[in-house]
Amino acid sequence: MISMICLRGFIAVVLVFLAASVIALPEYAGAGVEYFPLPAVSTSKNDGNDAGLIVPILGTNPDGELKYIAAPMLIHNSIVGMRGAINLFQYEPGGRETRLIVSAAEKIERKVLFSYTDPAFSQGRYSLNFGASFFKNATARFFGLGEATSVSEQTNYTAREGRANWRFGIHVNEVTQISVGQRFRQVSLQRGATDLPFTGDQFPSVDGVQGETLIFGHRATFHYDTRNNLVSPTDGMAVTAYAEVNQNLRNGDHPIYSRYELEVKKLFPSESKRAILIVRANLQATIGTQVPFFEQSSLGGQNNLRGFGVDRFIDKHLVAVSIEQRIHLVRAKVAGASADFEIAPFVDTGQVFNDYKDVTFNNYRVTPGIGFRGIVRPNVVGRVDYGYSREGGAIFAGLDFPY
Numbered sequence: 001m002i003s004m005i006c007l008r009g010f011i012a013v014v015l016v017f018l019a020a021s022v023i024a025l026p027e028y029a030g031a032g033v034e035y036f037p038l039p040a041v042s043t044s045k046n047d048g049n050d051a052g053l054i055v056p057i058l059g060t061n062p063d064g065e066l067k068y069i070a071a072p073m074l075i076h077n078s079i080v081g082m083r084g085a086i087n088l089f090q091y092e093p094g095g096r097e098t099r100l101i102v103s104a105a106e107k108i109e110r111k112v113l114f115s116y117t118d119p120a121f122s123q124g125r126y127s128l129n130f131g132a133s134f135f136k137n138a139t140a141r142f143f144g145l146g147e148a149t150s151v152s153e154q155t156n157y158t159a160r161e162g163r164a165n166w167r168f169g170i171h172v173n174e175v176t177q178i179s180v181g182q183r184f185r186q187v188s189l190q191r192g193a194t195d196l197p198f199t200g201d202q203f204p205s206v207d208g209v210q211g212e213t214l215i216f217g218h219r220a221t222f223h224y225d226t227r228n229n230l231v232s233p234t235d236g237m238a239v240t241a242y243a244e245v246n247q248n249l250r251n252g253d254h255p256i257y258s259r260y261e262l263e264v265k266k267l268f269p270s271e272s273k274r275a276i277l278i279v280r281a282n283l284q285a286t287i288g289t290q291v292p293f294f295e296q297s298s299l300g301g302q303n304n305l306r307g308f309g310v311d312r313f314i315d316k317h318l319v320a321v322s323i324e325q326r327i328h329l330v331r332a333k334v335a336g337a338s339a340d341f342e343i344a345p346f347v348d349t350g351q352v353f354n355d356y357k358d359v360t361f362n363n364y365r366v367t368p369g370i371g372f373r374g375i376v377r378p379n380v381v382g383r384v385d386y387g388y389s390r391e392g393g394a395i396f397a398g399l400d401f402p403y
Contacts, residue, residue, distance in 0.1 A: 033059050040075060045309035045394040047139050048078035066091055066376050079193050080138055081106030089399075091379040094120040095230060099131075108158055108193050111135035119230060127169035127177060134162045138193035140311070144203060145293060147313050147352050147363050151391055156192035157199040159294070161185065169223070177223045185215040187294060208292025214249040215295065227267065231400070232377050234273045238265045248292070257288020259295070265403055274328040280403040282350075284318040291316065297352055299365065302396035303403060305348045307367025307389030313352045319359065320350030322403060326373065344371035346402075348387065365389065371402075 040054040052075035059068045071087040085103035092098075101113040115131030138158045143149040162185070169179030189209055191198050203209050219242055227236030244259045261284045268277040282304065284297040293314055299305040300312030304320050324346035331340050351363045369387030384397045 033057060040073060042397065043395055045392075046141050048080075050075045050077050050083075052076055052083075066380060069380070077105065079107075080109050083109065085111075089380075094118070094124075095379075096120075097379065105138075108138035109136050125171060127171070127179065128167070129181075130166040132162075132164040136160045136190075140192065141196075141309060142199045142203065142206075142293065142314075143312065145206065145296075146315050146354065147365075149313065153202075154196055155199040155202045156194040156196035158190040158192045160188045160190055167219075167221075169221075175224060175226050177221075177225070179221045179223065181219050181221070183215070183217045183219070185213075185217070187213045187215075187292070206293050207290045208294055212250060213292050213294075215246055215292075216249060217244050217246040219244040229378050231379055232375050232381055233267060234276055235267050235269050237267070239263070246288075246295070248290070251290055254289040257286065257291045257295075260285045260287070263403075276326045278322075278324045278326065278403070280320075280322045280324075282318065282320045286316040299350050299352055300394075302385065302398050305350055305365055305367050305389075306346070306369050306385050306387030306396060306402070307348070307394055308365070308387075308391060309394055312391075313365070315352035315354050317354070317356065318350065318352050320348070322346060322348045324371070324402070338376070340373075340375045340377065342371075342373040342375065344373060344385075345369070346371060346385070346387075373401075 035055055035057040037053060037055045040050065040052050042050045052073060054071055054073040054075075057070040058066060059070075061067050068091065069087070069089040073085050073087070075083045075085070077083055083103060083105040085101065088098075088100040090098040096118045097116070099113065099115045101111065103109070103111045111134070113131070113133040113135070116129070118128045121128040136158055140157050140159045142155050142157065143151070143153050163183070165181065165183040167179050167181030169177045171177050187208070188211070189200055191200075200209055221240065221242040224239040225236070227233035227238055240261070240263045242261050246257055246259065248255045248257070261282070263280070263282045265278065265280045268279070270276070286296050294311075296314050296316050297318035298311040298314045299318060299320060300308035301310035304322060305312070324344050326342050326344045329341045329343055331338055333339070345368075347366065347368050349364050349366045351359065351365060353359055353363070367387045367389045369385060371383055371385040374382040381400050382397075383399075383401065384395065385402065386393060386395050
């Protein structure tokens with residue numbers, strides 16, 4: 001997962017980087033292809049430092065709408081060595097999107113990812129999502145369970161994972177959807193690529209560390225959404241609630257556990273919509289015995305508590321609140337498509353816990369930060385976020401909003 005974020009993040013960095021240069025480009029009228037060979041430099045709290053070259057190729061239709069992005073890249077990483085990758089993103093009318101990512105590194109890491117999304121399947125009556133991936137992430141970290149873990153307990157492992165999923169939704173009305181889906185996840189831990197202690201040696205008794213884990217999950221989701229766009233909204237509200245029953249096929253004693261989540265997002269735009277305040281609240285619960293640690297709730301990473309590395313805090317339950325102010329800076333042309341660039345100061349807070357009686361304000365972690373965004377509406381959002389915590393700073397990039 002972390003390597004996927006890093007690969008997608010390079011494209012996001014490029015979109016933001018172009019803000020300084022696209023103003024000097026001539027406007028491009030009509031369908032066509034533009035490419036921009038650019039240096040790619042990135043750093044991550046878990047993944048190390050990257051330097052190399054990325055060549056994003058952007059295709060547009062005669063109306064200037066983005067049709068696809070192809071981004072071959074060659075990167076040297078301070079932990080896993082040289083990495084080559086190709087990232088393909090295709091955008092079609094109605095919000096349909098196809099993604100294919102293939103990459104391989106000199107040391108350990110491999111990845112193949114495919115996903116397809118159609119939010120208006122069968123003339124808008126249904127939604128359809130499916131995908132599959134295989135990857136080996138050699139820089140994953142584990143600090144133990146609970147909110148009181150320390151940096152000195154940090155360990156490293158390679159997450160060897162295979163995943164497959166599908167989801168089918170019915171639009172009850174224009175703003176309400178009910179969906180069902182299933183997922184399959186195969187995980188095994190191997191030695192990582194860093195000099196940190198191996199997770200299997202330091203935490204041998206934690207569920208999910210030893211052997212192979214096979215998860216088969218069944219989920220039902222309620223989704224209420226009044227936002228004016230699924231990818232790059234400027235107004236509205238979204239409420240998502242799901243219940244999921246999972247089978248741990250390798251655990252004969254306690255194979256069944258369940259997970260639940262409630263997430264509320266609300267956008268408060270200014271009259272001109274050049275400034276948008278976003279508030280997100282999230283509550284997660286995991287019920288069951290011997291639940292693998294990577295199936296429990298986590299804080300830290302690109303979508304919550306952005307001042308910490310990915311999966312910095314892990315436990316059965318989670319409560320988190322984030323506030324972000326997105327401020328429009330400039331609009332410019334990128335490969336014939338209009339791009340908006342924003343700055344976004346934010347504050348994330350939250351905690352993980354094993355029992356609800358353990359929830360106290362004293363245990364909340366708070367990470368302020370600032371983000372930079374490049375948006376090619378309606379389909380593409382590139383972002384770079386910097387968050388600060390008591391453990392230092394963390395930088396995350398991706399091709400989406402954090403929430």
